[in-house]
Amino acid sequence: MAGLYIHIPFCRQACHYCDFHFSTTLGTRGEMADAIVKELVLRKDYLEQEKIETVYFGGGTPSLLDETELNKIMSAVYKNFDVSKDSEITLEANPDDLTEQKIINLHKSGVNRLSIGIQSFLEEDLVFMNRSHNAAQAIDSVKASQDKGFENISIDLIYGIPGRSESDWKLNLNTAFELNVPHLSCYALTVEKGTALAHMIAKNKTASPDDEQQSEQFHVLMHEARTAGFEHYEISNFAKAGFRSRHNSLYWSGKKYLGIGPSAHSYNLSSRQWNVSSNQQYIRSLKNSELPAEIELLDDKTKFNEFVLTRIRTIEGINLKDVELAHGKQRAEFLMKSVNDYPVKEHLSLHENIIKLSDEGKFFADRIAADLFQD
Ligand SMILES: C[S@@+](CC[C@H](N)C(=O)[O-])C[C@H]1O[C@@H](n2cnc3c(N)ncnc32)[C@H](O)[C@@H]1O
Ligand code: SF4
Incomplete structure (x- = not known):
């Protein structure tokens, strides 16, 4: 039992807090899809023919892929790997991409779980974070996905935003509960080096997130989510019965996974490797059938420490x-x-x-x- 992660390194605009690998130069999407297909072929033996239980399109913004690009990658997955019949196939989507037609196409392509990057249902938060969607789009994207037949939906929310009160956070959570989504991933806002948020804080344009406020909101989250019938199955993750993320659970239980695309990580029990975090370098290398990656062999102590780090969560x-x-x-x-x-x-x-x-x-x-x- 193993997992496959595919990183789609493009975003429409940079959110102020984010330091994941992505580019806002969308013109190379076609070439990127071809490079990803090539990497899938080159690395088809990495998991030693283990059955793929979960496929996860993460980003960046995988919902920026058009139907042709996504189907091309999907076909390469099925052609080169033994994908289980009841596999979980998740795609991270941004609300502004989820038009009715897009949702129908995602369904047709075989995606059976959506992870929607809502972050907040409050307009002022979305502006503060420089998200490319507004509050109405946040709600509509969830409703439209449900209308078009997606039952397995997760949403991402961020709490601990400077200046936001406990009642703002409760409002966000209640909107999620009213929408009846069966899975929530909730993260405390973190200031990552080199992000716009870090610069804004350095220039006193905004306050730093406050530890005490974040801890209070985390406790509100645990209480409200449990009351609404969610199981708190990992620090940042909450699920209704039967709706845990199978892909992330596979990471936390130490199973093998193959990561495809720029910046993606792979793990095969004895080593960890990660691809170069540059779209240009990645595409150029794959054109020559080379994989720009670094590898770390894991010694016993590192394996033990990683075991502690993941399981305790x-x-x-x-x-x-x-x-x-x-x-x-x-x-x-x-x-x-x-x-x-x-x-x-x-x-x-x-x-x-x-x-x-x-x-x-x-x-x-x-x-x-x-x-x-x-x-
Ligand atoms: C890398 S994003 C990809 C998903 C998608 N592009 C989106 O933004 O909706 C995965 C999630 O990580 C969370 N995240 C990223 N950077 C964060 C930060 N600095 N602090 C808190 N959460 C963060 C957000 O909730 C985001 O939805
Ligand atoms: S949070 Fe998501 S949409 Fe925003 S920059 Fe990061 S990956 Fe892109």
Whole structure:
């Protein structure tokens, strides 16, 4: 069981907070689709013929692909990989791309799950973030997708925006609940180096996100989402029964995945590799049937630390028996001791061999994981 990720590195405009790899030069889309097809062929043995359970078009903005480009990539996927009959095929879409015709075409191309980048249903947030859609488009895109038969829909929301109150955030969440989407991914606004947001903060044009406000809004999120019937199955992810993201779950449970396209990462249990983050270089190399990528062989300590980092974020937590099986008795004992000695007792628990974060601890998940790493 493995996953396939395909990165579509184009966006209509740059959101102020975003440092994912994308270009706003859309003219090379056709060449990019050809290069991606070429990479799919070149790397068809990477997963050693394991069945593909999930395909995920991420970005950038995959909904910028036209029907021909998407179908070309899909055909190459089916031709070169053993895709399971009941595979989950997700595509990240921006609201302003989701016209009725587009939604129908996505359905026809085999996409069966949409992840819509709403970010906020509030006009002022969308302007602050420099999104290319407005609040009405945010709502319409979800309704139109449902009308045209998409049941498996996730939406992305961002909280902790400077100056926004708890009630603004509740309004956002309630709109999502009223729209009846079965999956939410919610992220605290993060200031990434080199982004427009970082410059705006440096020039005092806007305030920095506030830790306390973000933590409060995270607690509101956990409470409201649970009350609305969502399972909080990973720090940033909430699902109604049967609607967890199978693709992301595959990452969190340490399965193999192949990443195609510029900046995409791949993992095959023993190494991790990542493609060059440049559209031009990627296209040029693939024209010569070369893959511009770097590779890191994972030693035992790195594998253990990654295990801790990903598992601690999930509702299942870290089972010390799994640690012993995968990483040996010594590491399991090391982890048990680290948890028992952990200074902030109320942030995590060890019960019947399973380590879990408390609701208080969840907001600090990455920091706590790092504290449990082996140096
Ligand atoms: C890389 S984007 C791709 C999806 C799509 N292009 C979109 O924007 O709707 C994936 C998600 O990451 C989140 N994200 C990206 N940068 C972020 C940041 N600096 N802080 C918080 N969330 C962020 C957004 O919610 C976004 O929808
Ligand atoms: S958040 Fe999405 S649409 Fe905005 S720049 Fe990043 S990838 Fe592009």
